[in-house]
Amino acid sequence: MLKLNSTNKPLLPKGVGTFFPERAAKKKKIEEIILTTFSKWGFQDIVTPGFEFLDVLSEGLDEELIDKSYKFIDRGTGRILALRPDITAQIARIAAASYTEKPKPLRLSYRTNVFRYEEEHAGREQEIFQVGGELIGADLPESDAEMVAIAVESLRETGLNNFEIAMGQIGFFKGMLTSAGLDSSTYIKVKDAFSKKEMLRVEELLSGISKTQRNKLLKIADLFGSEEILDKAEAIADNKESKKAVQNIRDVYKMLKLYGLDKYILIDLAEVRGFDYYTGILFEVFVKGIGYEIGSGGRYDSLLAKFGFDCPSTGFAFDVERLIAAVDAQDIELKTDGVNILLIDFNKDKSAAIKLAKTLRDNGYNVARDIIKRDLNSSLNYANEWGIPTAVVIGTKDLKMDEALIIDTKTNEKRTIKINQLSELKI
Amino acid sequence: MLKLNSTNKPLLPKGVGTFFPERAAKKKKIEEIILTTFSKWGFQDIVTPGFEFLDVLSEGLDEELIDKSYKFIDRGTGRILALRPDITAQIARIAAASYTEKPKPLRLSYRTNVFRYEEEHAGREQEIFQVGGELIGADLPESDAEMVAIAVESLRETGLNNFEIAMGQIGFFKGMLTSAGLDSSTYIKVKDAFSKKEMLRVEELLSGISKTQRNKLLKIADLFGSEEILDKAEAIADNKESKKAVQNIRDVYKMLKLYGLDKYILIDLAEVRGFDYYTGILFEVFVKGIGYEIGSGGRYDSLLAKFGFDCPSTGFAFDVERLIAAVDAQDIELKTDGVNILLIDFNKDKSAAIKLAKTLRDNGYNVARDIIKRDLNSSLNYANEWGIPTAVVIGTKDLKMDEALIIDTKTNEKRTIKINQLSELKI
Numbered sequence: 024m025l026k027l028n029s030t031n032k033p034l035l036p037k038g039v040g041t042f043f044p045e046r047a048a049k050k051k052k053i054e055e056i057i058l059t060t061f062s063k064w065g066f067q068d069i070v071t072p073g074f075e076f077l078d079v080l081s082e083g084l085d086e087e088l089i090d091k092s093y094k095f096i097d098r099g100t101g102r103i104l105a106l107r108p109d110i111t112a113q114i115a116r117i118a119a120a121s122y123t124e125k126p127k128p129l130r131l132s133y134r135t136n137v138f139r140y141e142e143e144h145a146g147r148e149q150e151i152f153q154v155g156g157e158l159i160g161a162d163l164p165e166s167d168a169e170m171v172a173i174a175v176e177s178l179r180e181t182g183l184n185n186f187e188i189a190m191g192q193i194g195f196f197k198g199m200l201t202s203a204g205l206d207s208s209t210y211i212k213v214k215d216a217f218s219k220k221e222m223l224r225v226e227e228l229l230s231g232i233s234k235t236q237r238n239k240l241l242k243i244a245d246l247f248g249s250e251e252i253l254d255k256a257e258a259i260a261d262n263k264e265s266k267k268a269v270q271n272i273r274d275v276y277k278m279l280k281l282y283g284l285d286k287y288i289l290i291d292l293a294e295v296r297g298f299d300y301y302t303g304i305l306f307e308v309f310v311k312g313i314g315y316e317i318g319s320g321g322r323y324d325s326l327l328a329k330f331g332f333d334c335p336s337t338g339f340a341f342d343v344e345r346l347i348a349a350v351d352a353q354d355i356e357l358k359t360d361g362v363n364i365l366l367i368d369f370n371k372d373k374s375a376a377i378k379l380a381k382t383l384r385d386n387g388y389n390v391a392r393d394i395i396k397r398d399l400n401s402s403l404n405y406a407n408e409w410g411i412p413t414a415v416v417i418g419t420k421d422l423k424m425d426e427a428l429i430i431d432t433k434t435n436e437k438r439t440i441k442i443n444q445l446s447e448l449k450i
Numbered sequence: 451m452l453k454l455n456s457t458n459k460p461l462l463p464k465g466v467g468t469f470f471p472e473r474a475a476k477k478k479k480i481e482e483i484i485l486t487t488f489s490k491w492g493f494q495d496i497v498t499p500g501f502e503f504l505d506v507l508s509e510g511l512d513e514e515l516i517d518k519s520y521k522f523i524d525r526g527t528g529r530i531l532a533l534r535p536d537i538t539a540q541i542a543r544i545a546a547a548s549y550t551e552k553p554k555p556l557r558l559s560y561r562t563n564v565f566r567y568e569e570e571h572a573g574r575e576q577e578i579f580q581v582g583g584e585l586i587g588a589d590l591p592e593s594d595a596e597m598v599a600i601a602v603e604s605l606r607e608t609g610l611n612n613f614e615i616a617m618g619q620i621g622f623f624k625g626m627l628t629s630a631g632l633d634s635s636t637y638i639k640v641k642d643a644f645s646k647k648e649m650l651r652v653e654e655l656l657s658g659i660s661k662t663q664r665n666k667l668l669k670i671a672d673l674f675g676s677e678e679i680l681d682k683a684e685a686i687a688d689n690k691e692s693k694k695a696v697q698n699i700r701d702v703y704k705m706l707k708l709y710g711l712d713k714y715i716l717i718d719l720a721e722v723r724g725f726d727y728y729t730g731i732l733f734e735v736f737v738k739g740i741g742y743e744i745g746s747g748g749r750y751d752s753l754l755a756k757f758g759f760d761c762p763s764t765g766f767a768f769d770v771e772r773l774i775a776a777v778d779a780q781d782i783e784l785k786t787d788g789v790n791i792l793l794i795d796f797n798k799d800k801s802a803a804i805k806l807a808k809t810l811r812d813n814g815y816n817v818a819r820d821i822i823k824r825d826l827n828s829s830l831n832y833a834n835e836w837g838i839p840t841a842v843v844i845g846t847k848d849l850k851m852d853e854a855l856i857i858d859t860k861t862n863e864k865r866t867i868k869i870n871q872l873s874e875l876k877i
Binding site for chain 2: 032033034036037039040041062063064065067069070071074075097098102104125128131150160165360361362388394395401405408409411
């Protein structure tokens, strides 16, 4: 027998945990809201395998994500398996394997978990719950705008307000750095420093280029704000890729204006975070009260080609636990299903209780029967401890055969009603 | 770049796979039906970690399940992690760690995946999708009956008919074998042979005991049928444990009669399959047209004690893929959400299309916008390929500004209606 807590070893690995009922209900509700929004926009769910062969999936993964993957040997084949570290790469693989012939676009949504090894001190989750979607086979600004619009609609549906979408276009940054003559290894370092807003490090990394060039690149850090930023960006864009990127983000922004969503958008050309597979528009979702992004996405036009199918795509995902934190931070009460009624029955013959429970359930109530023999106070204590708002009592001496006692378990307020009126019970 | 199919190596490990949209929608619908049934009966969802420390979880796992677990080293601690092979053991661990003080019973439901290594030739899934529940802290026959009743209600809600619950009580078998003087290693072998209905092997394993004893044990194989079986079982029960087991299954059966569910029950005292942690009532769900059980469960009164909390419990789970197979085998059409409308727009200004899409979505339709520029026939072909039943077309030369063309994408039947009447569209 294991004596829990008798050892100093932790019971659970860091970064994984249990969703107890209250939080599990929030998780479920939030996932439903987002997936319903996706399906309203024409998306259909897909479910991908929990693990895959690393040599297959790694084609679509950043080095960092390959490092962070949980790996183990497949006993049958001796090949290395990886616990799903990212679902976009999986969906790209699946689209390349099964959807080359189907007319485009594909609109695929998902709810999933991904696993990433994190150092203990990083304090990050190792099992991450995501809900998101991929729009595959369309490179028009409309498709990028659609993803942002779905993100905003989802947030609105949860009841969140005070949120902001930081939208960038990685092509602008890439073009500027390439045009300044930086090699790809320096590019990666500068991008990393930029994404962390470590501007002193950026300056240092750029010490090899001319002052004029360097100053131009450093200016990118200030390119965030409203639409006027795009004019400033255009003014410093000295190459075709960056100019194209500015035009692209302008087109997407125009679409978002048509959607009436421009008020949520912060254009941010210094927004360069995220996976290496992003090639165009990218965005992150921020909510007041939470100091990190709760969702992110972007365009990845080269990812499917790595699996043998050249096809432009875009997508995004919410981090469900972060979304729960955001909802909690804004004191939003999600309407979740709980237990409505505890049915307490003092009859010897259980027929009446079974029948009554069925009637109440058929009328839409969630009914727990108090199957343990105990006195009324213990039963009411049980209801209270589990947050069940109403107790319906039958079979006590004081009640007639056709009567039930309704008790508000919080206030202890009582009323007696006829059982055949219970189906119209307003609770 | 990975050239898919350019190698003979399989792309995916055996026993894991993708749920493409049609099947994913069935999975989701079935999970919703079962979880809704559980919540109607007062259960609340719980979500457990995807992996745990093996030394912790293995306290609640059969040897076989420990063997079948996918194991890997935790980089941070060097301890062995196991990908969740069973959720009942996890919930038992959680209840023992967090719910000792809360009044009982706990009613916890879940949708999850579990991972079990299977030899390739076994043809079994390695990622198994389950929906189920645990009723913890009650040992009354009512609680066993409740689990069976929820299983039946769930099946009815999916629309399945022609199903049967084979219900046994492991205590009867255990008592008979113990009373015959068999040691625990022989017990395990006989149980295994019995569960596979390998009666010749059973006879062989029992060769050491008297012929009278042996014949009595062999008779257990015939103890399946309706209520009268219980009298036969009582007649051969020669020990306290077996007698108690017969009385227990009699009490549960009586409750199921009150529920009006006895017609679904096959009493089967030779039903000895399942995990070693079962201690009382156990049951398996069979559906006409499927040659294996699609769900199973039972009482496990000693499991929580292994985690330091002595507490009786019962539970069961459906295998979701098997339930999909059952639904398919009985030609049941589940009402799943699909895309209802493809909105095709030939206007240059996208405002009208965006507005119309919003109106239709607000009216409950799932609307995909055809964002790729192409001719009407290509768009209709797209709708057909993706099973979208209706196309709504705006902005062609033949249509007035306030008109839309409605096309049945299967029959190509067309009608023109006013856009402001579209919200009342019956499709």
